[in-house]
Amino acid sequence: MISCRIYTDIHYASTNAKLLLQAKEIGRENFWIAPGSQPCNMVEDYIQQYYKKFFTGPYKGIEYWVYIPPEGHTIDGFHFDKDEGDPQLTHPEWISCINLTYDTCATCVSDMEYGDIRPKEVLYTYGDEGKTVIWPGNYAWSDMAGTGEEVRIYLNIWKERRPQGLHRSKVIEWEPICLLYTSDAADEGLGVDLGGRRII
Numbered sequence: 001m002i003s004c005r006i007y008t009d010i011h012y013a014s015t016n017a018k019l020l021l022q023a024k025e026i027g028r029e030n031f032w033i034a035p036g037s038q039p040c041n042m043v044e045d046y047i048q049q050y051y052k053k054f055f056t057g058p059y060k061g062i063e064y065w066v067y068i069p070p071e072g073h074t075i076d077g078f079h080f081d082k083d084e085g086d087p088q089l090t091h092p093e094w095i096s097c098i099n100l101t102y103d104t105c106a107t108c109v110s111d112m113e114y115g116d117i118r119p120k121e122v123l124y125t126y127g128d129e130g131k132t133v134i135w136p137g138n139y140a141w142s143d144m145a146g147t148g149e150e151v152r153i154y155l156n157i158w159k160e161r162r163p164q165g166l167h168r169s170k171v172i173e174w175e176p177i178c179l180l181y182t183s184d185a186a187d188e189g190l191g192v193d194l195g196g197r198r199i200i
Contacts (some may be wrong), residue, residue: 103127
Protein backbone atom coordinates (compact mmCIF):
# COMPACT_ATOMS: atom_id res chain seq x y z
CA MET A 1 0.00 0.00 0.00
CA ILE A 2 1.23 3.50 -0.87
CA SER A 3 2.23 5.55 2.19
CA CYS A 4 0.28 8.73 1.61
CA ARG A 5 -1.77 11.16 3.69
CA ILE A 6 -4.48 13.45 2.28
CA TYR A 7 -6.27 16.38 3.94
CA THR A 8 -8.97 18.68 2.58
CA ASP A 9 -10.07 22.19 3.60
CA ILE A 10 -6.78 22.99 5.33
CA HIS A 11 -7.20 26.74 4.89
CA TYR A 12 -9.88 29.38 4.41
CA ALA A 13 -11.24 30.43 1.01
CA SER A 14 -9.93 33.99 1.56
CA THR A 15 -6.45 32.58 2.28
CA ASN A 16 -6.63 30.48 -0.89
CA ALA A 17 -7.49 33.52 -3.01
CA LYS A 18 -4.54 35.54 -1.64
CA LEU A 19 -2.16 32.58 -1.97
CA LEU A 20 -3.25 32.07 -5.57
CA LEU A 21 -2.40 35.67 -6.48
CA GLN A 22 1.05 35.57 -4.87
CA ALA A 23 1.83 32.10 -6.22
CA LYS A 24 1.22 33.33 -9.76
CA GLU A 25 3.45 36.34 -9.15
CA ILE A 26 6.29 34.18 -7.80
CA GLY A 27 6.38 32.04 -10.94
CA ARG A 28 7.72 28.57 -11.74
CA GLU A 29 11.27 28.66 -10.30
CA ASN A 30 12.43 26.40 -7.46
CA PHE A 31 13.11 28.29 -4.22
CA TRP A 32 14.50 27.52 -0.77
CA ILE A 33 13.49 28.51 2.75
CA ALA A 34 15.35 27.34 5.87
CA PRO A 35 13.93 26.89 9.39
CA GLY A 36 13.58 30.21 11.17
CA SER A 37 14.13 32.28 8.02
CA GLN A 38 12.13 35.49 7.66
CA PRO A 39 9.46 34.86 4.99
CA CYS A 40 9.79 36.90 1.80
CA ASN A 41 6.10 36.67 0.95
CA MET A 42 2.80 35.08 1.94
CA VAL A 43 3.68 31.79 0.23
CA GLU A 44 6.75 31.35 2.45
CA ASP A 45 4.77 32.39 5.53
CA TYR A 46 2.22 29.73 4.63
CA ILE A 47 4.91 27.08 4.05
CA GLN A 48 6.43 27.65 7.48
CA GLN A 49 3.04 27.36 9.16
CA TYR A 50 2.25 24.31 7.04
CA TYR A 51 5.40 22.55 8.25
CA LYS A 52 4.54 23.20 11.90
CA LYS A 53 1.01 21.86 11.35
CA PHE A 54 1.83 18.67 9.44
CA PHE A 55 5.41 17.71 10.36
CA THR A 56 7.60 17.26 13.41
CA GLY A 57 11.34 16.94 13.91
CA PRO A 58 14.36 18.92 12.67
CA TYR A 59 14.96 19.61 8.98
CA LYS A 60 17.51 21.39 6.81
CA GLY A 61 15.03 23.37 4.74
CA ILE A 62 12.18 23.30 2.25
CA GLU A 63 12.54 23.46 -1.50
CA TYR A 64 9.33 24.72 -3.09
CA TRP A 65 7.95 25.70 -6.44
CA VAL A 66 4.66 26.86 -7.92
CA TYR A 67 3.26 24.52 -10.55
CA ILE A 68 1.47 26.37 -13.34
CA PRO A 69 1.18 24.29 -16.54
CA PRO A 70 2.98 25.94 -19.46
CA GLU A 71 1.02 26.66 -22.63
CA GLY A 72 0.48 23.44 -24.55
CA HIS A 73 1.13 21.36 -21.41
CA THR A 74 -0.12 17.78 -21.67
CA ILE A 75 1.61 15.59 -19.09
CA ASP A 76 4.59 15.50 -16.75
CA GLY A 77 5.71 11.85 -16.69
CA PHE A 78 6.68 9.80 -13.64
CA HIS A 79 9.92 11.02 -12.10
CA PHE A 80 11.89 11.09 -8.85
CA ASP A 81 12.63 14.31 -7.01
CA LYS A 82 16.32 14.43 -6.10
CA ASP A 83 19.30 16.69 -5.60
CA GLU A 84 20.48 17.14 -9.19
CA GLY A 85 24.00 17.95 -8.00
CA ASP A 86 24.40 14.79 -5.90
CA PRO A 87 25.79 11.69 -7.70
CA GLN A 88 24.54 9.53 -4.78
CA LEU A 89 20.90 10.17 -5.82
CA THR A 90 19.66 11.76 -2.62
CA HIS A 91 15.88 12.20 -2.34
CA PRO A 92 13.95 14.61 -0.11
CA GLU A 93 12.44 13.12 3.04
CA TRP A 94 8.88 14.07 2.09
CA ILE A 95 7.00 15.65 -0.81
CA SER A 96 3.81 17.69 -0.43
CA CYS A 97 1.31 19.05 -2.93
CA ILE A 98 -0.95 21.95 -1.92
CA ASN A 99 -3.82 22.55 -4.33
CA LEU A 100 -5.04 26.11 -4.87
CA THR A 101 -7.55 25.34 -7.65
CA TYR A 102 -10.23 22.86 -8.58
CA ASP A 103 -8.36 20.61 -11.01
CA THR A 104 -9.48 18.33 -13.80
CA CYS A 105 -6.11 16.61 -13.76
CA ALA A 106 -4.54 14.40 -11.10
CA THR A 107 -1.32 14.21 -9.16
CA CYS A 108 -0.28 10.56 -9.40
CA VAL A 109 1.82 9.00 -6.65
CA SER A 110 3.26 5.51 -7.18
CA ASP A 111 5.01 3.03 -4.91
CA MET A 112 7.86 2.82 -7.44
CA GLU A 113 11.30 3.46 -5.97
CA TYR A 114 14.51 4.09 -7.89
CA GLY A 115 15.53 0.93 -9.75
CA ASP A 116 12.00 -0.50 -9.99
CA ILE A 117 10.80 -1.33 -13.49
CA ARG A 118 7.13 -0.56 -12.84
CA PRO A 119 4.90 0.38 -9.90
CA LYS A 120 2.65 -2.09 -8.11
CA GLU A 121 0.19 0.62 -7.14
CA VAL A 122 -0.63 4.18 -8.23
CA LEU A 123 -2.75 6.71 -6.33
CA TYR A 124 -4.62 9.34 -8.37
CA THR A 125 -5.61 12.41 -6.36
CA TYR A 126 -7.54 15.25 -8.01
CA GLY A 127 -7.05 18.83 -6.90
CA ASP A 128 -9.44 20.91 -4.85
CA GLU A 129 -8.98 24.28 -3.17
CA GLY A 130 -7.25 23.79 0.17
CA LYS A 131 -6.37 20.12 -0.38
CA THR A 132 -2.96 18.70 0.43
CA VAL A 133 -1.23 15.37 -0.21
CA ILE A 134 1.97 14.18 1.54
CA TRP A 135 4.07 11.20 0.42
CA PRO A 136 7.61 9.80 0.92
CA GLY A 137 10.30 11.59 -1.09
CA ASN A 138 11.70 8.42 -2.70
CA TYR A 139 8.46 7.61 -4.56
CA ALA A 140 8.06 8.30 -8.29
CA TRP A 141 5.18 10.66 -9.09
CA SER A 142 3.59 12.50 -11.99
CA ASP A 143 1.27 15.35 -12.98
CA MET A 144 -1.41 14.20 -15.43
CA ALA A 145 -2.92 16.23 -18.25
CA GLY A 146 -5.32 19.05 -17.34
CA THR A 147 -6.88 22.25 -18.64
CA GLY A 148 -3.82 24.43 -18.06
CA GLU A 149 -5.59 26.43 -15.32
CA GLU A 150 -4.22 24.41 -12.39
CA VAL A 151 -2.08 26.06 -9.72
CA ARG A 152 -0.34 24.03 -7.02
CA ILE A 153 2.50 24.56 -4.56
CA TYR A 154 4.90 21.64 -4.26
CA LEU A 155 7.25 21.18 -1.30
CA ASN A 156 10.35 18.98 -0.93
CA ILE A 157 11.21 18.57 2.74
CA TRP A 158 14.98 18.10 3.03
CA LYS A 159 16.24 16.68 6.30
CA GLU A 160 20.02 16.77 5.97
CA ARG A 161 21.09 18.70 2.86
CA ARG A 162 20.34 21.72 0.71
CA PRO A 163 20.22 20.96 -3.03
CA GLN A 164 22.50 23.07 -5.18
CA GLY A 165 21.28 26.04 -7.16
CA LEU A 166 18.33 27.07 -4.97
CA HIS A 167 17.79 30.67 -3.84
CA ARG A 168 15.23 32.73 -1.99
CA SER A 169 12.03 33.96 -3.61
CA LYS A 170 11.17 37.57 -4.43
CA VAL A 171 9.87 39.88 -1.72
CA ILE A 172 6.13 40.58 -1.98
CA GLU A 173 4.29 42.53 0.68
CA TRP A 174 1.54 40.75 2.59
CA GLU A 175 -0.32 41.07 5.83
CA PRO A 176 0.69 38.18 8.15
CA ILE A 177 -2.33 36.19 9.27
CA CYS A 178 -3.12 32.73 10.56
CA LEU A 179 -3.10 30.86 7.28
CA LEU A 180 -4.18 27.37 8.29
CA TYR A 181 -7.32 25.99 9.86
CA THR A 182 -6.98 24.81 13.45
CA SER A 183 -9.58 22.09 12.89
CA ASP A 184 -9.31 18.56 14.22
CA ALA A 185 -8.57 17.33 10.70
CA ALA A 186 -5.55 19.59 10.38
CA ASP A 187 -4.40 18.98 13.95
CA GLU A 188 -4.35 15.26 13.21
CA GLY A 189 -1.63 15.99 10.69
CA LEU A 190 0.92 16.55 13.46
CA GLY A 191 2.37 13.18 12.80
CA VAL A 192 4.92 13.01 9.99
CA ASP A 193 8.02 12.72 12.11
CA LEU A 194 11.29 13.52 10.35
CA GLY A 195 13.09 11.89 13.25
CA GLY A 196 12.29 8.48 11.79
CA ARG A 197 8.82 7.58 13.10
CA ARG A 198 6.55 7.46 10.07
CA ILE A 199 2.83 7.47 10.73
CA ILE A 200 1.45 8.17 7.31
